[in-house]
Structure formats: structure tokens, C-alpha cells
Amino acid sequence: MILQGRAHKYGADVDTDAIIPARYLNVSEPALLAEHCMEDIDPGFRQRVSKGDIVVATSNFGCGSSREHAPIALAACGVSCVIAHSFARIFFRNAINIGLPLLECPEAVGACEAGDILEVDLARGEISNRTRGTTCTAKPYPEFMTGIIDAGGLIPYTRRRLEGGHA
Amino acid sequence: MATIAEKILAAHAGRESISPGELANVSVDVVLANDITGPISIKEFRKLGVSRVFDPAKVVMVPDHFIPNKDIASAIQAKALRDFSREQGLVYFETGRAGIEHVLLPEQGLVGPGQVVIGADSHTCTYGALGAFATGMGSTDIAVAMATGDIWMKVPPTIKFVFHGQLQPWVGGKDLILHIIGDIGIDGALYAAMEFHGKAITSLNMDGRFTMANMAIEAGAKAGIFPVDAATEAYVAAHPPTSGPRPIVSYTTDSDADYSRVIEYDAGNIEPCVAFPHLPSNVKPLSQAGTVPIDQVVIGSCTNGRLGDLRIAADILRGQTIHPDVRCIVIPGSQRVYGDALDEGLLRVFVDAGAVVSTPTCGPCLGGYMGVLAPGERCLSTTNRNFVGRMGSPQSEVYLAGPAVAAASAIAGRIAGPAEQPSTRQEVPER
Numbered sequence: 220m221i222l223q224g225r226a227h228k229y230g231a232d233v234d235t236d237a238i239i240p241a242r243y244l245n246v247s248e249p250a251l252l253a254e255h256c257m258e259d260i261d262p263g264f265r266q267r268v269s270k271g272d273i274v275v276a277t278s279n280f281g282c283g284s285s286r287e288h289a290p291i292a293l294a295a296c297g298v299s300c301v302i303a304h305s306f307a308r309i310f311f312r313n314a315i316n317i318g319l320p321l322l323e324c325p326e327a328v329g330a331c332e333a334g335d336i337l338e339v340d341l342a343r344g345e346i347s348n349r350t351r352g353t354t355c356t357a358k359p360y361p362e363f364m365t366g367i368i369d370a371g372g373l374i375p376y377t378r379r380r381l382e383g384g385h386a
Numbered sequence: 387m388a389t390i391a392e393k394i395l396a397a398h399a400g401r402e403s404i405s406p407g408e409l410a411n412v413s414v415d416v417v418l419a420n421d422i423t424g425p426i427s428i429k430e431f432r433k434l435g436v437s438r439v440f441d442p443a444k445v446v447m448v449p450d451h452f453i454p455n456k457d458i459a460s461a462i463q464a465k466a467l468r469d470f471s472r473e474q475g476l477v478y479f480e481t482g483r484a485g486i487e488h489v490l491l492p493e494q495g496l497v498g499p500g501q502v503v504i505g506a507d508s509h510t511c512t513y514g515a516l517g518a519f520a521t522g523m524g525s526t527d528i529a530v531a532m533a534t535g536d537i538w539m540k541v542p543p544t545i546k547f548v549f550h551g552q553l554q555p556w557v558g559g560k561d562l563i564l565h566i567i568g569d570i571g572i573d574g575a576l577y578a579a580m581e582f583h584g585k586a587i588t589s590l591n592m593d594g595r596f597t598m599a600n601m602a603i604e605a606g607a608k609a610g611i612f613p614v615d616a617a618t619e620a621y622v623a624a625h626p627p628t629s630g631p632r633p634i635v636s637y638t639t640d641s642d643a644d645y646s647r648v649i650e651y652d653a654g655n656i657e658p659c660v661a662f663p664h665l666p667s668n669v670k671p672l673s674q675a676g677t678v679p680i681d682q683v684v685i686g687s688c689t690n691g692r693l694g695d696l697r698i699a700a701d702i703l704r705g706q707t708i709h710p711d712v713r714c715i716v717i718p719g720s721q722r723v724y725g726d727a728l729d730e731g732l733l734r735v736f737v738d739a740g741a742v743v744s745t746p747t748c749g750p751c752l753g754g755y756m757g758v759l760a761p762g763e764r765c766l767s768t769t770n771r772n773f774v775g776r777m778g779s780p781q782s783e784v785y786l787a788g789p790a791v792a793a794a795s796a797i798a799g800r801i802a803g804p805a806e807q808p809s810t811r812q813e814v815p816e817r
């Protein structure tokens with residue numbers, strides 16, 4: 220799958236309260252969560268973001284709570300993937316489980332400025348910066364996780380497993 | 387050879403041994419969700435095409451975040467949890483018989499040594515205080531575990547923390563864990579298990595250990611684990627299971643276990659600690675906190691809402707008055723804590739000092755309700771997170787500390803230590 224969009228760039232330790240503040244967690248509908256995505260650290264994000272866009276950050280993206288509302292809100296805003304130096308553990312699982320791809324690639328983060336056009340070849344883990352003409356490769360997923368990603372998330376993956384197919 | 391985490395995970399994966407980095411499918415003893423994460427888990431569970439959870443006695447639902455329902459939207463979420471729990475016959479705690487999940491589950495005897503516990507709440511790691519492997523996950527992982535009774539995990543490396551020596555007066559579990567997070571940073575234990583050892587740890591009571599294990603996630607850890615000792619055994623014996631069986635096995639780390647790192651501290655050098663905005667790792671010893679006026683103090687949460695915490699706060703507040711510019715909110719962590727604090731006269735102390743005493747809830751800890759901050763306001767809180775906007779306005783500030791500093795600050799109207807309070811100069815209560 221090829222993803223393409225504009226980069227929205229952030230620094231280190233973007234926590235889940237920043238991605239979707241807890242005060243909005245009295246609902247769980249993706250569209251309602253999307254309305255408040257990134258609101259406390261980047262109030263203009265909702266207006267700027269469009270389908271396919273890519274969030275880029277440095278280390279420990281998604282730290283804090285276990286709320287799956289965080290990757291859900293990003294995906295519901297149209298974000299097609301997140302590229303960072305590193306991800307917090309629970310956020311990583313959650314994003315993969317709901318089918319939001321994450322890529323660990325400090326090189327791509329370093330070479331990118333806000334607003335750059337990025338293209339990501341998920342199968343090859345290749346990240347191309349169309350604005351700057353650079354290309355780099357992300358850390359590959361463990362094989363097992365590719366299974367979840369290919370199935371489209373943990374639920375379809377598990378369905379297959381429960382139905383006795385090979386997952 | 388093996389650490390506690392490795393032994394528990396090996397046993398639950400049906401393996402002789404297991405090494406860090408390996409992926410394993412492990413069986414789970416308890417699966418947990420709350421009124422924020424549960425509704426999504428339930429929705430995802432329905433998509434799996436199974437009609438029943440794997441074992442209703444092992445699935446626990448606790449409405450605690452926006453409870454009692456703060457508005458219509460949160461009432462709908464809580465109802466989803468209640469309806470599903472009834473339909474499936476799950477272990478469910480109704481408002482008035484509940485509390486904050488991580489105070490409640492140990493107290494109800496639902497979690498114990500040697501178990502694997504997963505919860506759709508990042509502070510599920512709290513149960514590591516009992517020698518369990520407990521970790522937070524998202525709603526979809528929990529949905530799958532509710533259906534299958536197992537979950538995939540990557541075996542974490544273990545970092546050993548040793549606290550030599552003796553704790554200073556008024557220094558407790560909160561100060562030790564803040565000290566660690568200040569030292570290693572909020573991703574200092576990313577993906578790892580933290581194991582706590584040393585003389586100062588052995589002397590720490592269970593409330594202090596729950597506080598430490600609770601905040602392992604604030605260092606990015608997957609779990610925070612204490613070896614089982616006499617204090618653990620006494621706690622487990624005093625809190626028999628209220629429903630269902632509780633398989634318990636105590637594992638000890640082998641003397642030649644492979645730690646990824648060993649970090650040692652002298653507890654005698656550690657002061658009460660305060661985490662400044664906006665990261666739990668932005669920690670200063672109290673003596674370097676300077677003059678920070680505050681508008682609000684919160685004493686409660688799954689970090690410091692246990693009876694021992696309330697006792698420490700009451701010892702400082704007894705006969706004192708909350709500073710005229712401060713709102714002080716005290717929240718017992720569970721209905722049992724609330725009742726015990728009532729019997730001991732602690733709630734009277736808080737009310738007389740001019741504090742609000744609330745029913746058990748998460749409430750202000752996540753900026754939910756009851757104690758939300760306006761722009762420019764500052765709160766000193768015994769909770770575990772101080773991210774931007776965590777307790778209300780993105781222009782507000784949250785400072786984290788233990789119950790002693792919280793109570794003393796409520797009286798002083800600024801961040802202060804208990805040593806400054808006249809009522810506490812003589813005696814220091816047992817931790």
C-alpha cells in the first residue's frame with residue numbers, strides 16, 4: 220500500500236492527553252474524537268489536516284494512557300500513518316491493532332519539515348520525501364505483526380484464528 | 387537465570403523458560419476494563435463473532451472515571467459497561483460498592499502474586515506490587531483477551547532498582563518512584579519490566595508499593611514488580627477473594643538473573659519529591675522547589691488514594707486549616723477506604739480543615755470533573771500525570787507529589803513540606 224500526504228511535525232513525548240484530551244473521553248465515536256485531536260498542543264491541526272496526511276514526531280510518541288481513542292482520533296482525522304523515532308508501548312499496540320500503521324525511522328524524521336509531502340511504501344517500509352527528494356527505510360516490523368497488519372487489524376486477525384484458519 | 391517477569395510469563399505460556407525479546411502467547415488470569423475503555427472493548431468483542439467471554443469470573447468491569455455519571459454521554463458509556471456485564475455475568479462493581487479500579491481489585495482479592503493481569507488502563511501495572519505481571523493495553527487487545535483468554539506479548543527485559551539504606555522521615559513510595567522517573571526519564575524503562583529491591587523497599591508498606599508499581603508506566607515500563615515477601619503475604623491473607631478463585635504462585639528472581647541494567651540508590655539521600663509541569667520526569671527535590679503558590683490540592687487517585695495515604699494527610703491536617711486561597715479535594719480510592727477513613731475519623735479531620743471529601747472516583751485526576759482547572763491555575767496533586775491539560779485547561783499546571791507534601795501545601799498555600807507544619811514537628815507516622 221502506498222500512502223501519501225503532508226507532514227505534521229512534532230517533538231518528543233507527545234502524550235495521549237495531547238492527542239485526545241481525557242475530558243473528551245465521555246464518548247467513543249471516532250468522528251467526535253477527531254474534532255478534538257491534538258487540540259491542546261496544536262489547536263490548528265484539525266483545520267490543517269487532510270486525508271492521507273502523516274504525523275511525524277521524535278521520541279516516545281503516544282506515551283501516557285492506554286486510551287485507544289488516541290490512534291482512533293488520528294485515523295478519524297484522515298492521518299494515514301505516524302513516523303517517529305520511537306513509540307510508547309501501549310500506543311504502538313493500539314495503533315497496529317486498529318490498522319493505523321506506525322514507522323520507526325529517525326532518519327526520515329530528521330530529514331522532514333512540517334508541510335513536506337511524504338510518500339510511504341508500507342510493504343517495503345520505504346519513506347520518500349517528495350519535497351526534499353530523500354528516501355529512507357524504516358525498521359521492519361516483527362513478522363508476527365505483519366500478520367496483524369495484513370489482516371487489517373487485530374479483530375479480523377483474531378476472527379480468522381477463531382474460525383480455525385491460519386492467522 | 388530468570389527474573390520474576392520471565393518466570394511468570396514462561397509459566398503462562400506453557401514454557402520451561404522464556405527470554406527477553408521473545409514473542410509469546412500467554413494465558414491471562416484477569417482481564418479488566420473501565421467506563422472509558424470498556425465500551426470500545428465491548429464493541430470490538432461483538433465483531434469477533436463469539437457470544438460469550440472465555441470465563442466470566444476472570445473478566446472485571448469497573449466504572450470509575452466519570453462516576454457517578456457526570457453527564458449524559460458518560461452515563462451512556464457506564465450503561466454499556468453495566469449491560470454487557472449483566473449479559474455476560476462478569477465481575478462488575480456498581481457505583482457505591484466500587485472505587486478506582488487499581489485500588490479496588492487488590493482489596494477485593496481479585497489479583498495476586500504470580501498472575502498475569504491485563505487491563506484496558508495504563509495503570510494496570512499497579513498489581514505488580516503484589517508480585518503479579520500486570521500491564522496496560524488498549525481496548526482491542528482486551529476485547530480479544532475477553533474472547534480467547536490469552537494475549538500475545540513480547541517478553542520484556544528487566545531493569546533492577548535497588549534502594550539501599552533507610553527512608554528519610556516523610557519520604558514514601560511516591561517520592562521513590564518520582565526520584566526514579568526524574569533520574570531515568572519518562573521513556574527510561576520503555577518496554578522493560580522494573581523490579582524493585584533493597585532494604586528501603588522491604589520496609590515499605592503495601593500502600594507505598596502500590597504507588598510505586600502504579601507509576602512504572604510513567605517511565606514507559608511494561609510492568610513494575612515487587613518480590614513477594616512477608617508484607618505481601620500478610621496483605622493477600624487479609625484480602626481474600628470476594629468472588630471466584632485466585633490462583634497464587636510466588637516467584638523469586640534467581641540470584642544470577644540477567645538484568646538489562648541495575649540501578650542503585652541510597653534511600654537516605656532522597657527527599658520528598660515534586661514533579662513540575664508538564665512531565666512526570668520533571669522532578670525536583672522539595673528543597674529546590676522554590677516558592678510556588680497553588681490554587682488547588684488533590685489527594686486521591688489510584689496512586690495515592692489508599693488508607694495509608696489518607697492517614698498521612700490527616701496527620702498533617704489535624705487541627706489545621708486549609709489556606710484561604712486553596713481548594714483541597716480529598717478522594718478516598720474505594721468504598722472500603724472511604725468507610726475505613728470514616729471509622730478512623732480521618733474524614734472529620736479533612737472536613738474540619740476545610741477540604742472537600744468526595745465519593746471514590748477518578749474525577750479530577752484526568753480532568754474529568756469535580757476539580758477541573760481554569761487557565762493559569764496551579765494544582766499540587768497526588769495523582770500520577772501532569773501532562774498539558776491533564777486536569778483541565780491547557781494553560782493550567784499540575785505538580786505531582788506524595789500525600790505528605792500535598793497536605794502541607796494545602797495549609798501553606800504554596801508547595802511546602804510537612805516539616806514546616808507545627809503539628810508534625812514531633813511525630814512522624816509509620817509509613
Ligand code: SF4
Pocket residue numbers: 451486487488507509687688689747748751752769770
Ligand atoms: S485515578 Fe487517574 S490514573 Fe488512576 S485510573 Fe483513574 S484516571 Fe487513571
